[in-house]
Amino acid sequence: MxxxxxxxxxxxxxxxxxxxxxxxxxxxxxxxxxxxxxxxxxxxxxxxxxxxxxxxxxxxxxxxxxxxxxxxxxxxxxxxxxxxxxxxxxxxxxxxxxxxxxxxxxxxxxxxxxxxxxxxxxxxxxxxxxxxxxxxxxxxxxxxxxxxxKQDGLPYPEPIRKYERILLDQEIAPDVADALLRGAAEEFADEASDRTDESAYRAVRNQLKRIVHSGGRKGIDPDTRIAHFVGPTGVGKTTTIAKLAAEQVLKRNRKVGFITSDTYRIAAVEQLKTYATILNVPLEVVFSPQELTRAFQQLEHCDVIFMDTAGRNFRNQMYVSELNSLLQTNGKSETFLVLSLTSKYKDMKAITENFSRFKLDKVLFTKMDETDSYGSIVNLLYDFPLQLSYITNGQNVPDDILETNEDKLIDALLEERES
Structure with a gap:
C-alpha cells in the first residue's frame, strides 16, 4: 500500500x-x-x-x-x-x-x-x-x-442492535423503535464504565421509560366529580366502569352513581343495571344531551359519577361531535379513552386523533390477557400526550384491573432479553 x-x-x-x-x-x-x-x-x-x-x-x-x-x-x-x-x-x-x-x-x-x-x-x-x-x-x-x-454499516452498536428485533416483534412502530434505539445508542456511548450487555439493557429500558412514564396521577383524581369513558365498540367500557366503581365503593368509601347513554346496544343498559344492583348504586339513563341536567340532579348526593357512553363508529364526525356534547359538565371531570390491546395500532391512532379534537385526559387499555404484544401502548404514548392510567387483564369484577406499573410493562416488552 x-x-x-x-x-x-x-x-x-x-x-x-x-x-x-x-x-x-x-x-x-x-x-x-x-x-x-x-x-x-x-x-x-x-x-x-x-x-x-x-x-x-x-x-x-x-x-x-x-x-x-x-x-x-x-x-x-x-x-x-x-x-x-x-x-x-x-x-x-x-x-x-x-x-x-x-x-x-x-x-x-x-x-x-x-x-x-x-x-x-x-x-x-x-x-x-x-x-x-x-x-x-x-x-x-x-x-x-x-x-x-457502525459494524456492518448498521446504525446501532451490536449490544443495542439486538433489541431491534424484540421491539419490532412487540409491534412497536419502526420509526418509534428507531428513535428509541438511537437514543439508547447515545446513552450507551456516554457510559463512563465498560460498555456491557447490561449497560445496553439499561439504556433501552431508560428510553422506554421516558415514553411510557408521564409522571401524573394514573387513577381517578380524588376531587374528580365525573369520570367519562369513551371508546369504540367492544373494548369493554361497561365492565371496566363496574371494576372502577367497585374500587371506589369498597376501597375509597365513596358514594358512586352511574349514567349511561349507551341505548344503541342491545342489553347494554341491563348490563350496567346489574352491576348497579350488585354495588347498590343509583343508575340514570339519558337519551340526549338535554337529559343530562336531570340526571346530575338525581345524582347530586354522589361523590363521583361514572358515565358510560355508546361505542359506535368513531370515523363518523357527526357522532363524535354528538358524543362531545355529552361530555360537557360543570364540575371537575376526567375523560378516559378506553382501547383494546387486541386492536391494530392504525385503528387506535385514528380513534385517538378523532377524540383529541375535543378533550382527552387519560388512556385505559383493556384485554392485556388476550395478547402477547404491547407495543401499541408505546406507539400511542409516543404519538399523543396522554396520561397512562389503568390496564385490565381479565373479565372478573371487581378484580382484573390495576394502575399501570411502568417497570412491569417494560419487563413485558423486553421479556425476550438475552442473558
Missing part, C-alpha cells in the same frame, strides 16, 4: 495530484485545514492537508475529471480492514523515519512549506515523525469508532 500526504490550496488540486500519483483506485483517508508560512504562526496561508492511499503501486494515468476519483471508502468490516492496513504501513514509515540511515520503500514525503528560518536536519526529521504519528493516532481513533458503532 502506498500512502501520500498533500498540502494544497483546494480539493480539486488535491484530486488531480492524487489521480496522477496514485491512480484511479486511490482513496482519501483524511482531510483537514492547516496553515503554512506566516510569522510566528500568524498570517499563515490556509491550505488543505489530504492523506491518500492506494492498495498497489500503479503507473500514473493521464488526468481525467477530478470527480471520477473514488472519494468514498468501503463500509463496515472492509473499511476497517482497509484502514488498519493503512495504519500498519504508516507505522512502519514512522519507525523508518526515526532512523537517520533507514530509507522507506514506500514514499511518504509531505510537501511542507519552506520554514521561516533555517533549521538543522535533525529537528526536521523529528517534526516529520511527530506529524506522521499524529496522523496514525487520528486514523486509529477513526477505526475504533467505526468498528464499535
Amino acid at each position: 502506498r500512502v501520500k500526504r498533500y498540502v494544497v490550496d483546494s480539493m480539486p488540486d488535491a484530486l488531480q495530484k492524487i489521480r496522477a500519483d496514485l491512480g484511479k483506485d486511490a482513496v482519501i483517508l483524511n482531510t483537514k485545514e492547516v496553515r503554512s508560512g506566516g510569522f510566528l504562526g500568524l498570517f499563515g496561508k490556509k491550505q488543505i492537508e489530504v492523506i491518500a492511499a492506494t492498495d498497489t503501486a500503479q503507473q500514473p494515468e493521464s488526468p481525467t475529471p477530478a470527480a471520477s476519483l473514488k472519494q468514498a471508502v468501503p463500509a463496515g468490516a472492509s473499511f476497517v480492514s482497509h484502514m488498519q492496513e493503512a495504519i500498519a504501513v504508516a507505522s512502519r514509515q514512522a519507525a523508518a523515519a526515526a532512523k537517520p540511515t533507514a530509507v522507506s520503500e514506500e514514499p511518504f514525503v509531505p510537501p511542507l512549506a519552506p520554514p521561516a528560518q533555517s533549521t538543522s536536519p535533525a529537528p526536521r526529521n523529528k517534526g516529520k515523525e511527530d506529524l506522521l504519528m499524529d496522523e496514525i493516532r487520528q486514523m486509529k481513533e477513526m477505526v475504533s469508532r467505526l468498528a464499535a458503532d
Whole structure:
C-alpha cells in the first residue's frame, strides 16, 4: 500500500495530484485545514492537508475529471480492514523515519512549506515523525469508532442492535423503535464504565421509560366529580366502569352513581343495571344531551359519577361531535379513552386523533390477557400526550384491573432479553 500526504490550496488540486500519483483506485483517508508560512504562526496561508492511499503501486494515468476519483471508502468490516492496513504501513514509515540511515520503500514525503528560518536536519526529521504519528493516532481513533458503532454499516452498536428485533416483534412502530434505539445508542456511548450487555439493557429500558412514564396521577383524581369513558365498540367500557366503581365503593368509601347513554346496544343498559344492583348504586339513563341536567340532579348526593357512553363508529364526525356534547359538565371531570390491546395500532391512532379534537385526559387499555404484544401502548404514548392510567387483564369484577406499573410493562416488552 502506498500512502501520500498533500498540502494544497483546494480539493480539486488535491484530486488531480492524487489521480496522477496514485491512480484511479486511490482513496482519501483524511482531510483537514492547516496553515503554512506566516510569522510566528500568524498570517499563515490556509491550505488543505489530504492523506491518500492506494492498495498497489500503479503507473500514473493521464488526468481525467477530478470527480471520477473514488472519494468514498468501503463500509463496515472492509473499511476497517482497509484502514488498519493503512495504519500498519504508516507505522512502519514512522519507525523508518526515526532512523537517520533507514530509507522507506514506500514514499511518504509531505510537501511542507519552506520554514521561516533555517533549521538543522535533525529537528526536521523529528517534526516529520511527530506529524506522521499524529496522523496514525487520528486514523486509529477513526477505526475504533467505526468498528464499535457502525459494524456492518448498521446504525446501532451490536449490544443495542439486538433489541431491534424484540421491539419490532412487540409491534412497536419502526420509526418509534428507531428513535428509541438511537437514543439508547447515545446513552450507551456516554457510559463512563465498560460498555456491557447490561449497560445496553439499561439504556433501552431508560428510553422506554421516558415514553411510557408521564409522571401524573394514573387513577381517578380524588376531587374528580365525573369520570367519562369513551371508546369504540367492544373494548369493554361497561365492565371496566363496574371494576372502577367497585374500587371506589369498597376501597375509597365513596358514594358512586352511574349514567349511561349507551341505548344503541342491545342489553347494554341491563348490563350496567346489574352491576348497579350488585354495588347498590343509583343508575340514570339519558337519551340526549338535554337529559343530562336531570340526571346530575338525581345524582347530586354522589361523590363521583361514572358515565358510560355508546361505542359506535368513531370515523363518523357527526357522532363524535354528538358524543362531545355529552361530555360537557360543570364540575371537575376526567375523560378516559378506553382501547383494546387486541386492536391494530392504525385503528387506535385514528380513534385517538378523532377524540383529541375535543378533550382527552387519560388512556385505559383493556384485554392485556388476550395478547402477547404491547407495543401499541408505546406507539400511542409516543404519538399523543396522554396520561397512562389503568390496564385490565381479565373479565372478573371487581378484580382484573390495576394502575399501570411502568417497570412491569417494560419487563413485558423486553421479556425476550438475552442473558
